[in-house]
Amino acid sequence: MKFKKHMMGVSLAAVASAFALGTAAPALAEFPEKPVKLYVGFSAGGGTDTTARGFASYVHEVPEMNGMPMVVVNRPGGSGMQAAKIVAESEPDGYTLHIINSGTFAAADMANSKSPVNPREQFTPIGCMTRLVSSLFVHASSPHKDAASWLKEMKESGKTVTWSTSGAATMHALVGHLVFDTWGLKNKKIPFKGGSRARAALIAQKVDASWNGVHNEKGFENDTRSIGVPLAERDPAAKHVPTFTELKLPGFDVDGPMCVWGPKGMPDDVVKKLVAAVKTVTEMKGFGRFLKQSSLGPIYVSPEDEMARLNKLYEILGPVVERVGLRK
Numbered sequence: 001m002k003f004k005k006h007m008m009g010v011s012l013a014a015v016a017s018a019f020a021l022g023t024a025a026p027a028l029a030e031f032p033e034k035p036v037k038l039y040v041g042f043s044a045g046g047g048t049d050t051t052a053r054g055f056a057s058y059v060h061e062v063p064e065m066n067g068m069p070m071v072v073v074n075r076p077g078g079s080g081m082q083a084a085k086i087v088a089e090s091e092p093d094g095y096t097l098h099i100i101n102s103g104t105f106a107a108a109d110m111a112n113s114k115s116p117v118n119p120r121e122q123f124t125p126i127g128c129m130t131r132l133v134s135s136l137f138v139h140a141s142s143p144h145k146d147a148a149s150w151l152k153e154m155k156e157s158g159k160t161v162t163w164s165t166s167g168a169a170t171m172h173a174l175v176g177h178l179v180f181d182t183w184g185l186k187n188k189k190i191p192f193k194g195g196s197r198a199r200a201a202l203i204a205q206k207v208d209a210s211w212n213g214v215h216n217e218k219g220f221e222n223d224t225r226s227i228g229v230p231l232a233e234r235d236p237a238a239k240h241v242p243t244f245t246e247l248k249l250p251g252f253d254v255d256g257p258m259c260v261w262g263p264k265g266m267p268d269d270v271v272k273k274l275v276a277a278v279k280t281v282t283e284m285k286g287f288g289r290f291l292k293q294s295s296l297g298p299i300y301v302s303p304e305d306e307m308a309r310l311n312k313l314y315e316i317l318g319p320v321v322e323r324v325g326l327r328k
Contacts, residue, residue, distance in 0.1 A: 031094055031270045032068040039073050039087050039098045041080025047213060051130055051258050052099045054290040055281055062280045064273040079108035085116040092263040094270035101132045103171025103256030106313040110321045111169035112328060124266045127278035128257035128301035130291055133235045134175040135214035135226040139205055147228025148247040151183050160186040164198040164210040167191050169326045171256045174317045175230060176211035177324050182250050214238045215295035230254050237297035254316055257301045257309055275303060
């Protein structure tokens, strides 16, 4: 019995000595110590997926990421909300993230009275690396080179303009409603599942116009023409397209930053490293070249501005959702 007590005393003393020397237990692993999952709420090949894979290809080069890779996980459904729900309900340790265009994020939430997540309350902003810009497209055979002349002719004609877009309640659809309603133009929306199908309808001249991502013009310049974007300044990735501001049309300055989000409650040190990762990758020349292949350009947006822009989208597009009865 005395021997047992003696050994316990020795063991406790050894542990105490080890702690004093700082060698008692292995140090806590520094984030990240394993691959980070980046959820995409859409199928492979779209703008969100392309951006995610480009980001994932370079993020391991950022010093703060300890050489760890990022794995893109596609979970399509609910206009990106299925993936968002997975991330919102995940452990807030930085290993599960979500990437989505803020315009789509806001639109999907506003159009669904039973939205599975609240973008403004259940997520931690990490930063944005590029943006999607809505553009008014006409067929290449149209004589119109800018949105102002086309809108004027359509209004004077009194006809009901048919237009395609990439879904009933996407950012592009809401911007289309916003512009046409503000202009007082009679119009009928014809939604498709995806920008490529909306573009195909315009090429086949089944519609008069289309509201689509300006990047969707690439490769189809002989079939379609982008004639105006609702921005204050020209998009660096589509410098040939005039803005509504310079055309003296009602200005909205609406775009959809492509942003990374984490679940609410993430540790500050982890957030800081991920923010650095987004900013550093956005500044990499290789990433810029990668985006250029899809007619996108690197544009860094800080976490603070990320939230500000999301709030702006709710403010501008929210009334549109209610007015056209998109909320279900």
